[in-house]
Amino acid sequence: MGAQTSKVARKLPTKARPETLHNIPNESPSTLGSMANAASEIKTDFIEQESRDPQLHENLKSLGPVTIQPTITKMRPSDTMLKIMKQRKEAEENELRGHTVTENNMSIDSLFTLLEQRKRLQPGEIDKPETRQAILQKYKIDEPTLSTLLKYYNTMAIMPPAIDDKEERRMSVWVTDKVDWENQVRLVDQRNQAIKKARQEALKDNNRAKKGKEDSKEDQALKDLFDESY
Numbered sequence: 702m703g704a705q706t707s708k709v710a711r712k713l714p715t716k717a718r719p720e721t722l723h724n725i726p727n728e729s730p731s732t733l734g735s736m737a738n739a740a741s742e743i744k745t746d747f748i749e750q751e752s753r754d755p756q757l758h759e760n761l762k763s764l765g766p767v768t769i770q771p772t773i774t775k776m777r778p779s780d781t782m783l784k785i786m787k788q789r790k791e792a793e794e795n796e797l798r799g800h801t802v803t804e805n806n807m808s809i810d811s812l813f814t815l816l817e818q819r820k821r822l823q824p825g826e827i828d829k830p831e832t833r834q835a836i837l838q839k840y841k842i843d844e845p846t847l848s849t850l851l852k853y854y855n856t857m858a859i860m861p862p863a864i865d866d867k868e869e870r871r872m873s874v875w876v877t878d879k880v881d882w883e884n885q886v887r888l889v890d891q892r893n894q895a896i897k898k899a900r901q902e903a904l905k906d907n908n909r910a911k912k913g914k915e916d917s918k919e920d921q922a923l924k925d926l927f928d929e930s931y
Contacts, residue, residue: 807840807841807842811840812850812854813856815836815840815850816850816854816855816856817856818836819851819855819877819878820855820856820858820876820877820878820879820882821879822878822879823878823879823880824877824878824879824880824881825878826878827851827877827878833847855875855876855877857873857874858873858874858875858876858882858885859871859872859873860872860873860874860885860886860889861886861889861890861893863889863892863893863896864893864896864897865896872889
């Protein structure tokens with residue numbers, strides 16, 4: 702025999718109330734929820750209105766406008782922030798004028814122009830003293846900096862797309878002068894011409910093979926015709 706519980710079992714209704722079956726709701730639960738939130742907001746506004754001082758506006762009007770005394774800040778010529786602002790202004794003006802941002806730095810536009818200029822010179826022309834001196838004066842850099850830039854940095858020389866590449870991608874190569882650039886482009890063109898010629902030869906071979914099959918069929922048909930006549 703098991704022990705019986707001392708609590709009375711809760712009985713749930715087995716039938717719905719009549720009004721539940723006849724009263725069709727006009728709002729969804731989400732709408733009812735938003736209405737409940739709106740009611741709480743109205744209540745909050747009402748409470749805030751009740752807590753306001755009705756005499757506050759009149760009291761503020763009686764005080765009149767507030768007079769604020771001007772504050773004068775003394776600017777010292779040795780101020781660090783003033784020096785920073787001056788240096789920034791000078792850097793912006795120098796960059797807009799052209800080549801150097803400061804005496805020891807070069808803008809990205811100037812660097813790009815220098816490297817592009819190198820690609821358009823004849824072989825060995827970049828090593829001529831008069832050419833290097835003109836570059837040093839134009840871009841306001843020293844000889845070691847110029848040598849480092851020409852040795853380790855370059856801009857991309859874009860080649861024509863290969864005809865056997867379906868995506869028509871363009872390869873970039875490192876060139877040092879105008880002749881080198883032209884030779885690289887010529888190599889790509891020669892490769893494209895070789896591929897084009899190979900395709901044409903393959904097409905001719907295919908046509909010859911196809912024509913040979915057709916001729917053999919005609920010969921066989923004629924042979925069969927004469928064999929039947931005998």
